[in-house]
Amino acid sequence: MRESNLPLLIKAFLSNTHVTIAQQWLNSNDGKRAAYVICAMNAGIWLLWKVPRLRPSMxxxxxxxxxxxRWHTLVTSVFSHNSFMHMAVNNIALVGFASTTSHWMVVSESRVAPTLPESTTLYHFIAFYLSAGAFASLVSHVFSARFIWPRLVGKSLMKTTRRVLPGLGASGAVYACLGLTAMAFPTGEVSLLFLPFTMHVSTAFLGLVAFDAIGAVTAWRLGLDHVAHLGGAAFGYLYWKYGMQYWWVPWRDAAQVVADELLEEELKELEDEEKTKEGKQVEFGPAVEEKEDATRRTSSGKGNGEK
Structure with missing residues (x-):
């Protein structure tokens, strides 16, 4: 009996799993759906790191x-992680804050352009995420090239504890989502990993920023890119403050211009159709009148014959 029921149990398990995943996907907003896709990409790239032959290319x-x-790695390194725990923490945080970030985009767009909203925030969130990751990587790059490297090659070579290390990870982009969420919804509750209590997201954000600021100044050897974290946090704050007008207002103006042009073309087509109809009426008007006169003569002739 158990062997015969085994395929049914497997089918039921697969069916329930499919329904659960589909329901979770359907109940998620565009930002959270984008986060799921990004998490899948992070997992795929992490698996590629485990292939020995691919490590030089990676x-x-x-x-x-x-x-x-190399400059393209400013973006590609955002999807790369050095350990499973590193990837898992970033993915969990991304899924949590992507939803609130996408919700803020919807609310802000309704204020900036109430008559011309976006059909989806998917592309907006992806652009925000990639820009935040690249900006955080760039801040870390500039800090390393302009401050750490000169000290390494200068007279203080033996005194400094810093090193120019390669960077990777989505922490900068996740910090941007966290920073935007903290500014937009400061009283929202959030629980940090390994802490048994919740706190306001603004409090957690300020605490993490202070931690990374101290780490960037004192050069803690914790394996964390504190400067990239601060760059991501700054990007999230700046985008909350100024980002929407730079993202949506130009597109809104361009869309309005296109809409006006399309409206003018439609009006012109309607005018041309009306002129064409009027021309046909003028052209066929005399012929119709002659036909009506001939019909009257014929009918009058028949009437006289009958009399």
Whole structure:
């Protein structure tokens, strides 16, 4: 009996799993759906790191070294993680804050352009995430190239404890989502990992920023890119303050211009159709009158014959 019921149990398990995943996907907003896709990409790239033959290529294209001269890794390194725990923490935080970030985009767009809202915030969130990750990587790059590297090659070579290390991870982009959420919804409750209590998201954000600021100044050897974290936090704050007008207002104006042009074309087509109809009426008017006269003569002739 157990062997015969085993396929049914497997089918039921797969069916329930499919329904659960589909329901979770349907109940999520655009930002959270984008976060799920990004998490899947992070997991795929993390698995590629485990292939020994691919490691040289992964180090060239998914690890940002400020001294390498490669710029595309400012973005590609955002999807790369050095350990499963590193990836898991970033993915969990991203899924949590992506939903609130996307909700803020919807609310802000309704205020900036109430008559012309976006149909979806998916592309807006993806652009925000990639820009935040690249900005955080760039801040870390500039700090390493302009401050750490000169000290390493200068007279204080033996005194400094810093090193120019390659960077990777989505922490900068996640910090941007956290910073925007903290500014937009400061009284929202959030629970940090490994802490048994909740706190306001604004309090957690300020605490993490203070922690990273101290780490950036004192050069803690914790394996964290504190400068990239601060860059992501700054990007989130600046985007909350000024981002919407730079993202949506130009697109709104461009969309309004296109809408006006389309309206003018439609009005012109209607005018041309009306003129065409009037021309046909003028052209066929005399012929219709002659036909009516002939019909009257015929009918009058028949009437006289009958009499």
């Amino acid at each position: 180090q060239r294209h998914f690890l940002h070294d400020p001294l390498s001269g």
